[in-house]
Amino acid sequence: MVEKRTPLAVADAVQKVMEHKLEGQQEFVSIFDSCDRFLSEDLKADHDVPRFDRSAYDGYAVKSEDLADCSKENPLRLKVIDEIGAGYVCNKSVGRFEAVRIMTGAMLPPDCDAVVMLEDVIEASTLDDKHITISKPVLKGENLSFKGEDVQAGAVLVKKGTKINPGIVALLATFGYEQVPVAKKPIIGVFATGSELLEVHEELEEGKIRNSNAYMVMAQIKQAGAEAVYFGKLADVLDESYQAMKKAMDTVDILLTTGGVSVGDYDLLPDIYRKLGAEVLFNKIAMRPGSVTTVAVLDGKLLFGLSGNPSACFVGFELYARPIIRTMLFSEKPHLTTASAILKEDFPTTNAFTRFIRSRAVLADGVLYTGPSGTDKSSIVSSIANANALTILPGGINGFKKGEQVQVILLDDSANTY
Numbered sequence: 001m002v003e004k005r006t007p008l009a010v011a012d013a014v015q016k017v018m019e020h021k022l023e024g025q026q027e028f029v030s031i032f033d034s035c036d037r038f039l040s041e042d043l044k045a046d047h048d049v050p051r052f053d054r055s056a057y058d059g060y061a062v063k064s065e066d067l068a069d070c071s072k073e074n075p076l077r078l079k080v081i082d083e084i085g086a087g088y089v090c091n092k093s094v095g096r097f098e099a100v101r102i103m104t105g106a107m108l109p110p111d112c113d114a115v116v117m118l119e120d121v122i123e124a125s126t127l128d129d130k131h132i133t134i135s136k137p138v139l140k141g142e143n144l145s146f147k148g149e150d151v152q153a154g155a156v157l158v159k160k161g162t163k164i165n166p167g168i169v170a171l172l173a174t175f176g177y178e179q180v181p182v183a184k185k186p187i188i189g190v191f192a193t194g195s196e197l198l199e200v201h202e203e204l205e206e207g208k209i210r211n212s213n214a215y216m217v218m219a220q221i222k223q224a225g226a227e228a229v230y231f232g233k234l235a236d237v238l239d240e241s242y243q244a245m246k247k248a249m250d251t252v253d254i255l256l257t258t259g260g261v262s263v264g265d266y267d268l269l270p271d272i273y274r275k276l277g278a279e280v281l282f283n284k285i286a287m288r289p290g291s292v293t294t295v296a297v298l299d300g301k302l303l304f305g306l307s308g309n310p311s312a313c314f315v316g317f318e319l320y321a322r323p324i325i326r327t328m329l330f331s332e333k334p335h336l337t338t339a340s341a342i343l344k345e346d347f348p349t350t351n352a353f354t355r356f357i358r359s360r361a362v363l364a365d366g367v368l369y370t371g372p373s374g375t376d377k378s379s380i381v382s383s384i385a386n387a388n389a390l391t392i393l394p395g396g397i398n399g400f401k402k403g404e405q406v407q408v409i410l411l412d413d414s415a416n417t418y
């Protein structure tokens with residue numbers, strides 16, 4: 001008699017997995033290697049940026065009060081007493097009707113309060129006497145960039161758990177982070193199970209297929225921010241598979257397998273979990289694809305038994321494994337973003353389970369539309385390649401019509417990394 005499994009609702013399954021999350025850990029990496037890692041501490045400003053009032057233009061630093069009455073008819077002559085480029089400071093005191101030639105980024109002399117652009121002055125110099133003539137007033141603060149106008153000391157600029165992008169790298173450099181505190185990448189071990197599997201370099205043989213799941217899942221792991229360790233493929237032989245998985249468990253934070261979780265004669269994962277003494281959290285979820293996704297716990301570590309069917313494997317990872325990885329990377333929003341979208345075609349067939357249709361979501365005139373990215377079957381690999389979203393079709397007795405509003409899970413999470 002085949003084992004009867006009770007399906008769990010998707011949200012309950014997600015919650016069960018999340019109850020077993022592991023604590024993330026911190027390490028330091030060189031700023032050179034920090035992009036795409038996840039911050040393990042808030043990035044706080046320990047000083048104002050800019051740290052001093054500085055010139056925003058190449059020109060002359062002046063006292064605005066000196067220029068108050070000047071005009072075309074009444075041009076003003078100023079004596080140039082010093083010149084400074086960015087990185088240098090003026091150590092002279094600037095008196096009434098004096099100016100300092102200053103370049104963009106140079107610190108404003110403390111006696112000055114504005115800058116006149118080079119284009120707005122007439123220069124007249126002899127060997128030992130430099131003068132400029134100005135024929136329009138300048139406002140106090142004009143052509144400057146002010147202390148603290150970019151960032152104020154004490155501000156939290158980027159929250160812990162955020163994926164580091166090039167702009168964050170710029171802030172890290174601004175605040176002197178030669179070594180950057182980041183979340184240690186969790187180590188996720190991967191086995192592909194199935195006697196039918198050939199490796200990617202092998203010639204096809206009758207009845208066999210190439211193992212695509214392991215490579216896909218390793219790419220998903222990397223995209224989620226963790227490190228994938230590939231342990232290879234396992235033939236459907238109980239003892240060998242058990243031994244290999246037992247050994248691998250010691251070296252990883254999470255162990256992920258694909259295939260062998262259903263009720264077939266060679267679906268060995270249920271027996272392996274039993275032999276390992278792992279507690280199975282669930283082995284059936286009310287979803288399609290991925291209904292057989294199984295999650296177990298052994299010594300506090302999670303084992304993900306993803307389905308062998310490629311689309312089911314893909315969806316199972318995104319819904320259950322990815323949020324756990326993101327939690328270990330200190331993310332406050334570990335789940336993918338959902339959005340409302342309009343169905344581009346009918347889905348007349350019904351299903352008791354919630355469906356996650358591999359989809360292409362496109363924006364047109366500010367409205368998001370969604371439609372399948374290929375054939376909607378669990379065994380299909382090609383529909384994953386074109387998918388940028390999963391359309392959620394809740395289970396029930398009614399089908400769905402073109403034009404209806406549905407929810408989609410966006411697979412690209414670059415706008416939502418903490």
Ligand SMILES: Nc1nc2c(c(=O)[nH]1)N[C@H]1C(S)=C(S)[C@@H](COP(=O)(O)OP(=O)(O)OC[C@H]3O[C@@H](n4cnc5c(N)ncnc54)[C@H](O)[C@@H]3O)O[C@H]1N2
Pocket residue numbers: 192193194196197209210211212213214258259260261262263264267289290291292306307308309310312378379
């Ligand atoms: N009697 C029943 N049969 C099945 C049920 C069921 O409830 N009762 N569930 C079906 C569903 S739903 C799914 S999904 C699959 C799940 O199968 P398994 O997770 O046990 O996976 P396998 O049997 O090992 O393989 C299924 C399918 O996927 C191909 N596969 C496996 N590994 C890979 C890989 N690494 N790369 C590419 N393709 C892979 C494999 O060759 C099979 O075609 O079970 C249904 N059956």
Ligand code: MOO
Pocket residue numbers: 287288289290291292293307309311312378379
């Ligand atoms: O686990 Mo299956 O993917 O529902 O076809």
Ligand SMILES: [Mg+2]
Pocket residue numbers: 259260261262263264266267308
């Ligand atoms: Mg099977």
